[in-house]
C-alpha cells in the first residue's frame with residue numbers, strides 16, 4: 001500500500017531514485033490529472049509521485065488541474081502528501097538554496113477551480129483552514145531535516161500568486177506588509193483541495209531566488225544557480241521523512 005505521495009514541481013518534475021512499478025492513468029470527475037500517478041519504491045517504502053506541471057513541465061501554474069491531481073492521488077491511496085514548491089524569498093532568513101516548511105499561507109490566486117463543493121459533484125462544506133498545513137506531516141519533515149542534518153527554516157508564511165509572470169517590486173512589498181515570507185504560484189488551491197478530501201498535506205518550500213526587488217535583479221540567474229542545491233536538500237530530507245510518514249500512516253491503519 002502506498003499512502004505517502006509527493007507532488008513535484010519546478011526542479012523536481014521527476015523523482016530520480018523512484019523505482020517506478022506502475023504508471024496509473026487515473027480519470028477523475030474533474031478531468032485528467034497533470035500526468036499519470038507513478039507508483040514505485042523509494043527509500044525502502046512504496047510511494048506515489050505526481051508531476052504537477054505534467055511530463056515535460058508544460059502546464060503553467062494557473063492551468064494546472066489541481067482538482068484532478070488531488071483526486072487522483074487520493075484514488076491511488078494517498079493519505080499524506082508532501083508538496084514540493086519552488087518559491088521566491090521575501091524574508092531575509094530564506095536565502096536561495098534554503099528549504100522551509102511553511103506554517104501558513106495567503107491566497108492571492110484568482111479564477112482557478114478551487115473547490116470540490118461546486119454544487120454538482122459534492123455537497124457544500126466549509127472546511128476548517130485555520131492551520132492550512134497538516135501539523136503531523138510538517139513535524140515529520142522537520143524531523144527528517146534534523147536527521148539528515150539539513151539546516152531548514154521552521155515555518156514562514158507562503159503567499160500564492162496567480163502567475164505565470166513574476167511579481168512587481170511593489171507587489172512584493174505588499175506581500176511583505178501582509179506578512180508573507182515567501183512567494184510561489186502553486187500552493188493554492190492545492191492545499192485547500194487536499195483539506196476538502198481529508199488528505200494530510202504539507203509544503204516543502206525551496207527558496208530559489210530573492211523575490212522581485214529584493215535581490216541582484218537577475219531572478220532567472222539566481223534560480224539557475226540555487227535550484228539544484230535546494231533540490232538536493234529536499235531529496236536528502238525526504239529519504240528520512242518519508243519512511244517515518246509511512247510508518248505513522250500504517251499505525252493509523254492505511
Ligand code: HPA
Nearest residue numbers: 086087088183184185211
Ligand atoms: N515568485 C513567485 N513564484 C516563484 C518565485 C517568485 O519569485 N520563484 C519561484 N517561484
